[in-house]
Amino acid sequence: MEFSELFPVFSKLTKDQQDRLMAGVSKRTAPKGTLLHNGEADCLGLVLVAEGQLRAYLTSDEGRQITLYRLFPWDLCLFSASCSMRSIQFDIQLEAEKDTEFWLIPADLYQALSEDSLAVANHTNEILSARFTEVMWLMEQILWRRMDKRLAGFLLEEMALEDSPVLKITHDRIADHLGTAREVITRMLRYLQNEGMVKLSRGSITVTDEEKLRELNT
Secondary structure (H helix, E strand, C coil): CCHHHHCCCHHHCCHHHHHHHHHHCEEEEECCCCEEEECCCCCCCEEEEEECCEEEEEECCCCCEEEEEEECCCCEECHHHHHHCCCCCCCCEEEECCCEEEEEECHHHHHHHHHHCHHHHHHHHHHHHHHHHHHHHHHHHHHHCCHHHHHHHHHHHHHHHHCCCEECCCHHHHHHHHCCCHHHHHHHHHHHHHCCCEEEECCEEEECCHHHHHHHHC
16 A cells, blocks of 8 residues: 555645655565564664554563554554654564564654644654553553453454464463463463363464453453
């Protein structure tokens, strides 16, 4: 899909602003597993997803990860350009969860447009507000929700994304998403299996009772 179709406020820019933007953006591809951005020292630019799926996450000093949010087609990631955007002080990693095509907007170009265009500035604030809401929701989940419920919610989300009850995902990967240890996930999955909600096999998890899993998630 063309950049002009994906960028929500493109039509609100002047002809000169549109020309400057189109002259600066570039289309890139990232195979599944590619690390696109690795913290504030890596100034990638702003990522606008055309196809595929990206994951934004944090890594602790001990190497433990937690997923903050995911990016799908039409989503714009501001935090991959935090090095040159004064209003953003958020150090994340960004990786491709699926083979992904995206448009890359140089950070200095986007910053200049934000200063010139009220539409771009307002769009930036909307994205920041939405991401802040997602991170606050995640904090609430971590602080107040039991791990079995969080795991149930994650499995249901994966089912929806993959459109299949068979999830090709490891215990380590789930632990990375939920910000916990693999041993915790393994123990919780065995509990769900004993309760008849899932079936475990090497490298995959099959949801066998979606209704019961949804009841646990409530």
